Amino acid sequence: MERKKRLKNLSIAAILAFYCAISLVPFYFLVIRSFTPTLKSGEFYFWIPERPEVQMNARLGNLASVNNIDITKLKKDFGLKGYIDPRLTLQQLAERQGIDAGELEEYLRPFIQYNGIFVVLSNGFLKSLWGTIVVAGSSVAIGGFLGIMTGTALAGFRRPWHLFVYNSYLLNMIVPPMMVILPQYFIVTQFLGLQDSYFAIVLLHIKGGALSTMVFTTYIAAIPKSLRESVAMDGGKHYHYFWYILLPLMGTPFAIFASIMMPLFWNDLLLGLLFLSPEKYTLPAFVATLGGAYGRNFEAVFSGVLMSLIPILVVYFIFQKLFIRSAMAGAVKG
């Protein structure tokens, strides 16, 4: 009997392990792809392929086009003045500019060998990361807070118009965002003057949040009325109830809201491209610009995707317990 039970447990563990493995495989290959040179991207690798070497007879222009070598930065780092002819090979560049060829080779080696990571880092990844944290973080925090306030007002649908307001929020879910993108752009930039501002995106993320309204209204409606009444009996005001009773209970619905909306806000490509200038692009917009008309630096794209995933994974691990609690919400102990 015991043996049978152990076998059953082992089988379940094996199935779960297999499921876990196939879920993680894409991440594994994302890591491999982040270190696979673009022009080998047609090959399939199980491990990071051999790193290419710097070729001193390669033309600077070709390296700029294919490996995104930043000629302006190179000029600055080597203190070069004037126009740098992209037709020059690296060797010719060193000779004409009086640079030590070995030094130039060393300088370029990381860009060639770990092209994706270096292109992403040297083209404003950290700035984009900061922009994304500001946008996604503010959107979740403000959106969640507004959702709680809305939910508090609408919970239980005590007035006939509450249902109307609730439904109007839900209407947001069926209006395709692309249909309203131009009027929104016009209002936000022309009337509110929020061109090239992170706040423009936050504003659009938090306006009329259907999901937050639904989650918080439902959750708050389930909170016993007696709690509110006891606050009133003790002479407390509504904001006392809101601040000291309601908010501390909102961890679980907030985690539900955050775990659904955070990845959406984090990965929002369209609004970033539309409202921000390239210097302020959020991560998805930043990664999208790594392509050209005739080619795309896939190593950089995969590196950008990998590196933009890391922060959100960190957030998930930090708030893991909260997210698990949200997943367990409603579960009844038997």
Add this chain to the structure above:
Amino acid sequence: MKSIPILIVGGLLASVMASLPALGQQPVELTFVVTEGEYSAQFRGILDLYEEENPNVTINLSSVNEDTEAAFEARIAAGGAPYIRDLVYPDADNYKTYVNLLERDDIENFGALSYDGAGAFEGVTGIDGVQPALNVRTNPFRSFIYYADEMEKAGLDPKSIQNLDDFMQFLADLKVYVDGNPDIEYVIDAGWLPGAWGRFNPEVWSVGLGATKQEIRDLYTGKIRWDDVDKNPMTKYFRTLKEFYDKGYMPERWWTRNWEQEFEASFISRRSILTFHGPWLFDKVQAVDADAQLDGFFWPPNRDGKIWGPEVTSDYGSVLYAQRQDDPEFAEAVKLFNWWNSPATVKLRSEAIGFVPAMDLSSVGGADLTNDQYVKVIKPVLDGQVYGGAKFDYSLCGRCAAERMRISGTPRPLQDNQMAEIYADYLEGRTTLEDTLAILQKRWERAYQAG
């Protein structure tokens, strides 16, 4: 004493005059968008020269690609246009977005163009008195590209091809070599891109197989029916493509192969040694392998002794956005636009990225193009050293000639992803040549308004 007021007024005037240049030096930020993001570093290097000459001007350079184009267009629609964009394809649907360069008297450089730049847009669309873009480049040349060292190993000399029979024999010999060499998979490498197999290859290959550009224009403009198997100048193209496919020259189901990640990557990694492509593949191969000995050749000349040459139209030109015309900085944008298209800058641009200028650059010593596509493939034709001195036919392409008949918003007859299915059905034998041409006739009727 009388001179004191005069001195004061004089002093005031002098100070006002002194302040005028300072007003002219107000900091200006100009947004400049490029379509060829891969050349951003080269363009930045050139634009840096302008900033050095004009310290009050900051040029915010950014690029737009396939993924970001929709958002860029939405932004323009809502009033967020940049000042300048390089490399656009103006057509009857979108030309009003751009400044009509003919209406302004401060646009320079039309006189230096080696073609009728002012009439180019009208020549294609039939829209009178409009020129939305200034194009300074000959559109990209497309040719066969090969690894010369690999061909030598194969005992083949593509440069010895003189006519179509030689070319067919060359492919047959290459097939024998490929079959005996496990490292090489394809005779002619290929992948799917609607622009390549819908816009360029059918026309270029048809001319290579004997048709004239005039016949292709007649086909597109409705003088020849697509379903007229005997007269359609593309009949031979479709037959030859099937012959190549049936003989195993091309990858199996090549229309399903991703252009960059499968097709280009397989050529770059030498799983094939011959393909048909534009200039960019040279750059890509040589960035990976600076020692790669790439060479190329055009299809043999047609019956008129002409090689397909790219037409020069408004396509690939740079534009100023109409939305910005009332901005106080617009005069600075025009100044930059003129500089960008001036012979001295065009020389730098063409040398930096390797395009053949459509402009007389003799005033600046001409362009010194050193890229392999130009030196090894294009220049020998220009110098009359190939195919008995055959010349390029730069006249309008068929698709261009029919633009004035196009029904707004419809896909062109060959240029969309649905063509992949049409190729698939034909090449895999599910449809006949007659069926295929009948489908194309219907697609033509949907796209164009005859007469």
